[in-house]
Amino acid sequence: MSTSVLPVASRSPEAPHVLDNAAWAALTGPHARFAERVGRAARYPLDVSPFTALADPSDPRAWDDLAALVGPGTVTPVSGATVPPAGWETVRSGHGVQLVATALHSEPAPEAVRLGPGDVPEILELVAETEPGPFLPRTVELGTYLGIRHRGRLIAMAGERLRPPGWTEISAVCTHPDHRGRGLATRLVRAVAAGIRERGDTPFLHAAASNTTAIRLYESIGFTLRRATESVRVRTPDRRQEQTAGPCRCDA
Structure with a gap:
């Protein structure tokens, strides 16, 4: 780190x-x-x-x-x-650690689709496979969740969780193991961040302190470590x- x-x-x-x-x-x-x-x-x-x-x-x-x-x-x-x-x-x-977007380039992802309550069974399956953190049947109501599908199957997702005034947390960032290494998570993070910035908020996120791979990735795309949690x-x-x-x- x-x-x-x-x-x-x-x-x-x-x-x-x-x-x-x-x-x-x-x-x-x-x-x-x-x-x-x-x-x-x-x-x-x-x-x-x-x-x-x-x-x-x-x-x-x-x-x-x-x-x-x-x-x-x-x-x-x-x-x-x-x-x-x-x-x-x-x-x-x-x-854990808390990171804030200081130099993140945000942009829409044309291949991403908005996920809603009807997608929850698929979301829960992906979360069980990838373990990005807790995701419950109504978590999708907290904000915008975007996903990428391959042959109709949900293979990657990211979305919004906590919303303190002026800030929005990016959460549930995950990619199915069979589709990693293609930059899907990064594209989704940038796309979710684009929506957050459109309404005037600043993106931030949390990660387990032991997840140094994810922390390095987030830092490499423009997040800065703010504090330990x-x-x-x-x-x-x-x-x-x-x-x-x-x-x-x-x-x-």
């Missing part, structure tokens, strides 16, 4: 960037129509996206709101958080068990 990431401490806490908490910014902004929200916590419907976000991951009240939103003893991912409060179980943690999958406290157990009695 050729570009360094600014330490978190170097960013001013008084002026956080909208992409520092992109899921929250999307759910309280352009994607508010999807938001299921309790106070300082919000999430997408479970058949749309797994993203769950907090207004401030350092605020214990936001975690209390999240527990109320998703319910006791529930496993949920939390974007932008690293350590949950006491009583929460960390099931898994992940490291972290996320956790947590289990909410099971208040029902606490209530069942009742107070502890210790006899002297």
